[in-house]
Amino acid sequence: MHRGKGMKFVGDSRIPAERTPNIPKDYSEYPGKTEAFWPNFLLKEWMVGAVFLVGFLCLTIAHEPPLEKIADPSDTAYIPLPDWYFLFLYQLLKYSYASGPYNAVGAFIIPGLAFGGLLLAPFIDRGPERRPSKRPLATGFMLLAIAGITYLTWESVAYHDWEAAANQGKIVAKVDIDTEAEGYKILEANSCLSCHGGELQGGAGSPALIDTGLTPDEVKDIAHNGKGAMPPGMFKGTDEELDKLAEFISTLTSK
Structure with missing residues (x-):
């Protein structure tokens, strides 16, 4: 700086002389080619996400997830899905x-x-x-x-075996089973408990024997002819034992 010459200023090109607001570029010259990320593209993403979110919420309201019985880690026959x-x-x-x-x-x-x-x-x-x-x-x-x-x-x-999965996951009320009853002992003697469980709660793809709603005659028919995964001829006892077994199963209720 020299006397009488005044003061000189040096500008920095990295600093704009005028501040402009953060306005996205005008892409009107290139229609359909590109667009600003904010707010155009991001707004479309949010709108699509909101539609799917509302759809999932409607599905959860219309179809409530079913509840199953308490998980049993000892049940190796459970079919997961x-x-x-x-x-x-x-x-x-x-x-x-x-x-x-x-x-x-x-x-x-x-x-x-x-x-x-x-x-x-x-x-x-x-x-x-x-x-x-x-x-x-x-x-x-x-x-x-x-x-x-x-x-x-x-x-x-x-x-997938949906019928077996529904039976094994069904919530069954606990019933005090009289293990000294003659009908229970007949079940035990015919190896029925290996599939239907010691508490007759079902398992290994077999249904529970509680609250079946079956009459004694229907129970005897299943014992002879089988049903679902149970093959025919599983019962090896006498007719008298079958009568007692059918009567025992038909009276098993959780009420």
Whole structure:
């Protein structure tokens, strides 16, 4: 600075001379190509998420989840069924190449490859196009994943033993069973307790013998001809023993 020459100021290009509000760019010249993340894109995402959230809430109100009996870790015959979004993995673990000695393949390797592919997708397909027809690799993997999940889910639902699962999970009121009764001893002698349980609460795919609502004649018919998973000819006793057994079962109520 020299006397009489005044003062000189040096500007910094990193600092704007005028402050402007944070307004998103105008993309009107490129319709359908791109848009501002805030608020345009984010608002659409929130709206779609809100629609799905409301849909799930309506489903939970319309179809209340059923309650089952208290979990019994000693019941090795229990048939588990996971939630719907895990049904495809549940079905995968039933196949020989993903179960038994190859359980690690179905539990870790195959799901790991699938989810690893999702993580690598942004690096494998880096094209600027957004239309599925212009991105064959990403579209092909997506369709393959959807087809696999849909098929495995359908297989799991179609071949699951729903009747046995409903019986084993049914809440049965406890009844004081007279283990000294003649009818109970006949059940024990014919190995009925191995399937129906010592408290006659059911198990191993067999229904409970409490609150059956069956008449003695209906009980005798099932003992002779079988029903569901119970094959015919299981009862080996005399007609007199069958009469006592049928009378005993028909009177078992939780009231």
